[in-house]
Amino acid sequence: MTARKLKKSQRDRVVPVLSAVLVALVLVEYFFAPHYRPVFPWHHLPGYMGLIGLGSCLIVVILTKLVGKLVLQRPEDWDERD
Amino acid sequence: MNGIEIHPVLPLLIGAALMPAINPAGRRWLALLASAAALALLLGLPPDWRQTVTLLGQELSVARVDMLGRVFALAFTIYAVIASVYAWEETGRAAKAFSLTLAAGGIGVVLAGDLLTLFSFWELLTVSSLFLIWQNGSKQALAAGFRYLLLHLAGGICLLMGILLQWQATGSFAFETMRLAGAASWLMAIGMLTNAAVPPLHVWLPDAYPRATVFGTVFLSAFTTKAAVYALARAFPHSEPLIWLGACMALYGVIFAVLENDIRRLLGYHIISQVGYMVCGVGLGTGLAINGVAAHAFGNIFYKGLLMMSAGAVIYATGRGKLTELGGIAKPMLVTLIFTMIGAFSISGVPPFNGFVSKSLVISAAAYEYRPPIELMLLIASMGTFLHTGLKLPWFTFFGKAQGAAVKRRVPTSMYIAMGGAAIICTVTGIFPNLIYSQLPMEMEYHPYTPDHVVGALQILVGTALGFWLLRGKLGGEPTVTLDVDHLYRKPIWLAVSSAAAAAETAGRLAGDARKRLGAEIVALFQPLMQERPPLLSTLVLVIMAVLVALAGMLLGYVVIAGS
Numbered sequence: 001m002t003a004r005k006l007k008k009s010q011r012d013r014v015v016p017v018l019s020a021v022l023v024a025l026v027l028v029e030y031f032f033a034p035h036y037r038p039v040f041p042w043h044h045l046p047g048y049m050g051l052i053g054l055g056s057c058l059i060v061v062i063l064t065k066l067v068g069k070l071v072l073q074r075p076e077d078w079d080e081r082d
Numbered sequence: 083m084n085g086i087e088i089h090p091v092l093p094l095l096i097g098a099a100l101m102p103a104i105n106p107a108g109r110r111w112l113a114l115l116a117s118a119a120a121l122a123l124l125l126g127l128p129p130d131w132r133q134t135v136t137l138l139g140q141e142l143s144v145a146r147v148d149m150l151g152r153v154f155a156l157a158f159t160i161y162a163v164i165a166s167v168y169a170w171e172e173t174g175r176a177a178k179a180f181s182l183t184l185a186a187g188g189i190g191v192v193l194a195g196d197l198l199t200l201f202s203f204w205e206l207l208t209v210s211s212l213f214l215i216w217q218n219g220s221k222q223a224l225a226a227g228f229r230y231l232l233l234h235l236a237g238g239i240c241l242l243m244g245i246l247l248q249w250q251a252t253g254s255f256a257f258e259t260m261r262l263a264g265a266a267s268w269l270m271a272i273g274m275l276t277n278a279a280v281p282p283l284h285v286w287l288p289d290a291y292p293r294a295t296v297f298g299t300v301f302l303s304a305f306t307t308k309a310a311v312y313a314l315a316r317a318f319p320h321s322e323p324l325i326w327l328g329a330c331m332a333l334y335g336v337i338f339a340v341l342e343n344d345i346r347r348l349l350g351y352h353i354i355s356q357v358g359y360m361v362c363g364v365g366l367g368t369g370l371a372i373n374g375v376a377a378h379a380f381g382n383i384f385y386k387g388l389l390m391m392s393a394g395a396v397i398y399a400t401g402r403g404k405l406t407e408l409g410g411i412a413k414p415m416l417v418t419l420i421f422t423m424i425g426a427f428s429i430s431g432v433p434p435f436n437g438f439v440s441k442s443l444v445i446s447a448a449a450y451e452y453r454p455p456i457e458l459m460l461l462i463a464s465m466g467t468f469l470h471t472g473l474k475l476p477w478f479t480f481f482g483k484a485q486g487a488a489v490k491r492r493v494p495t496s497m498y499i500a501m502g503g504a505a506i507i508c509t510v511t512g513i514f515p516n517l518i519y520s521q522l523p524m525e526m527e528y529h530p531y532t533p534d535h536v537v538g539a540l541q542i543l544v545g546t547a548l549g550f551w552l553l554r555g556k557l558g559g560e561p562t563v564t565l566d567v568d569h570l571y572r573k574p575i576w577l578a579v580s581s582a583a584a585a586a587e588t589a590g591r592l593a594g595d596a597r598k599r600l601g602a603e604i605v606a607l608f609q610p611l612m613q614e615r616p617p618l619l620s621t622l623v624l625v626i627m628a629v630l631v632a633l634a635g636m637l638l639g640y641v642v643i644a645g646s
Contacts (some may be wrong), residue, residue: 018548025541033533039449040457049461049538053545056462057469061553064340073341073562 022050086126089133089145090159090193091203093119094186098179106173113169113178117162117185124152124159124189132195143195143257149523150376154192154312156521157380158185161304161387164503168391169297170496177217181301184210188305192312196255197245197270200313204241204277207306208234214298215290223293229568230290233276235631237283241273262321271318277310278361279354280327281334285568287354288338292346292403296394299346303390307353308379311360315375320367328362329459331355336466338566343404343559345393345479349386352429352471355463356382362460363444366451369524374443377518381436381511385428388504389471392422395497396479400487405475405559410484418493419480421501426476428508430468433539436508439515439530442539446528465546472543473550474557482558 026047035043042048097116104112124147133145147155162185169181187210190203208231215227247266249255260267272283279287291302318324335355342348356378363375395418397403400411412419428435431442441464448456511518515530550557 014551015548018544018551022541022544022548025537025544029534029537029541033537035538036532036534037450039452040454043449047541050541050545052458052461053465053542054549055545056465057546057549058553060337060462060466061340061469061549061556064337065556068341068562068564072565073560074565076561076563 022047022054026050086123087128087131087133088123090120090124090127090155091186091190093123094162094182094189098182098186101179101182102175109173109175109178110166110170113166113182114163116182117159117166120185120189121159121163124155134195140198142199144190144199145193146195146257147193149521150316150372151192151312153376153380153518153521153523154308155189157308157383158188158192158305160507161383161504164384164500165297165300165304165387167496167503168300168394168500171494172295172297174217176213177295177298180210180213180217181298184214184301184305186210188309191309194257197248197257198255200257201238201242201245204273204309205238207277207309208238211290211302211306214302215294217298218293218295220293223290226290226293229572230286233283233286235628237273237276239273239631239634240269240276244269244271244273257316259319260317262318262323267318271314274310274313274317275327275361277306278314278357279307279310280331280357280361281354282567284331284334284354285566288342288347288350288566289568291350291353292344296397300387300390300394303349303353303386304383307357308360308383311357311364311375311379314361315364315372319364319372321365324361324365325453325456326365328358328360328365329456329463330358331361332358332463333459333466334358336463336470338564339466339470340557341560341562341564343406343561343563345396345403345405345408345475346390348405348470348475349389349393352389352467353382353386355467356386356429358463359441359444359460362456363447366444366447366453366456368447368451370443370450370526370528371447373519373522373524373526373528374440374447376522377440377443378437380518380521381428381440381508384504384507384511385425385435385437388421388425388501388508389429391497391501391504392418392425395421395493395501398497399489399491399493401490402487404561405478405482406561407485408479408487409482410480411487411489412480414489415480415493417498418501419476421505422476422480423472424505424508426468426472428512430472430543431464431539432468432472432543433512433531433536434509435512436515436518437512438539439512439518442530442535443528461542465542468543468546469550469557473547477554478558 030046038044093116097112100112101109127147129147131145131147132143135142135144165181169177172178183206187203187207190206191200194200194203212227212231215223215230244266245255247269251266262268262271276283287307291299294302314324332355335351335353335358339348339351339355342351360375360378360382363371363378393403396408396411396415399415399418400408402408424435428437431437445457445460448460519526519528
């Protein structure tokens with residue numbers, strides 16, 4: 001059940017499967033579920049929610065880790081030192 | 083329902099007062115009965131029930147049960163019942179009593195009919211939280227408790243000064259909608275924003291909550307922040323600064339959660355993020371937004387409680403609470419894993435759980451008010467919520483590479499019952515949103531389960547999952563602590579306090595035995611309230627602070643009264 005126990009072939013399939021699901025959701029949105037009450041222009045763009053999910057995930061994690069490494073993170077016993 | 087119109091905090095306060103006189107087994111039942119009685123009394127109150135008391139010639143409106151307060155009070159009382167079941171194994175006198183007074187403080191705030199009543203229950207929240215944090219008895223909990231107290235005393239003083247200035251200007255303690263302009267309203271707002279944990283006034287939350295006992299944290303996570311959200315929603319709806327503070331807060335919480343390794347601290351940052359949605363909704367102030375605030379607060383109390391309960395179960399069973407020390411316990415802790423996932427899906431807004439039906443209200447309200455950056459910030463915060471509580475936390479706690487964590491203690495049935503109760507509420511109110519929508523204060527026409535909402539939510543979640551999988555090597559916990567803004571002032575304040583203490587020490591030595599005797603008396607006074615003998619220095623600082631605060635309050639009151 002753990003990451004190690006997933007076979008390599010299974011691990012290789014995660015990205016294609018998730019990508020396929022995402023594409024399918026975009027198609028469903030385009031054909032069957034356009035924005036119910038669009039307010040901004042991009043509400044008409046199919047898949048913008050998926051784009052926000054994936055895009056902001058990559059940007060937030062990479063930027064935060066960078067700032068963490070450079071400035072914010074300290075060894076665990078940092079608080080106890082004087 | 084005539085005849086039993088009693089303020090719901092009363093059974094909680096009586097229960098807390100009786101706690102020391104009762105044996106440990108009885109305390110469990112007393113806590114449960116007092117919470118259940120509060121719930122029953124609340125349900126029995128007629129709509130728009132009010133109660134006034136005259137004290138020292140001042141008429142106090144101790145209860146005002148309108149729709150806005152009622153939905154918060156309903157969540158608080160139901161949650162108090164669930165948390166009392168969760169804490170069945172906890173039989174400590176002080177822990178039991180202060181968990182009841184904490185609930186009383188929260189319920190008192192959301193039912194307060196005027197500003198003086200609000201302030202009294204506000205301080206009851208602070209004091210109860212402090213002693214609950216101290217129940218852990220560790221050195222870290224003691225220190226975090228003092229830091230908690232300093233910030234909340236400062237916030238409380240701001241609130242009090244604001245209330246007195248308001249009284250000076252208007253001659254009334256009415257707790258109604260105000261405009262966020264001028265010293266009085268800003269001082270009140272700063273006091274409320276401190277308790278709502280709005281950055282940079284938030285540091286007490288991730289600092290203190292994870293240091294309480296597993297039972298203490300479960301109580302703490304529900305009341306203080308949501309009571310403050312209520313106060314903001316009552317006093318300052320439709321305030322531009324709150325929109326931006328809330329949206330930034332929603333992002334701040336998830337960004338700090340990226341770096342967090344301690345599971346309860348990670349959840350603490352997510353409280354900040356979720357309360358951000360609520361503060362933002364208060365700022366937007368439309369009917370839809372205020373309903374979103376109330377619905378999200380209601381949902382948050384249960385899904386965040388469920389997550390804190392599951393994290394507590396992991397810590398209780400394994401004795402470990404860090405991502406880097408956990409992993410590989412999915413099989414032995416399968417039930418806890420399922421409850422964690424229900425809480426995680428709820429907080430992430432996965433349909434059909436309750437986060438989906440409440441978060442959408444606030445995000446839609448931002449869009450309908452033509453605020454593209456706010457909508458975008460809240461959507462990114464949704465991504466971060468799912469990334470950390472829906473993927474990172476369960477993956478590295480239960481799956482991931484085993485780091486030698488093992489189940490050493492069986493999780494008690496009482497904890498499972500409580501988690502089950504919270505999980506049922508999260509699921510049922512998600513599937514049948516009208517259960518919550520019908521309790522909300524404003525009229526609205528809103529359908530969460532339209533195809534575009536559901537597909538949009540699923541797109542965000544799948545996109546986030548894809549990002550998680552691509553970056554999973556980077557996302558594991560790291561054995562580090564993260565500096566937050568408190569480190570900008572913690573060292574300087576500590577230096578000032580220790581030099582003042584050194585000076586006092588020198589002066590005190592001259593006074594000789596008298597000082598020692600006084601110190602021993604003060605420590606003896608506080609000792610029953612703590613698990614561990616408190617250090618003399620900290621206790622003295624506490625007493626001095628309390629005296630200064632009382633003096634400042636009296637002085638201010640005098641100035642205001644003399645000036646009017």
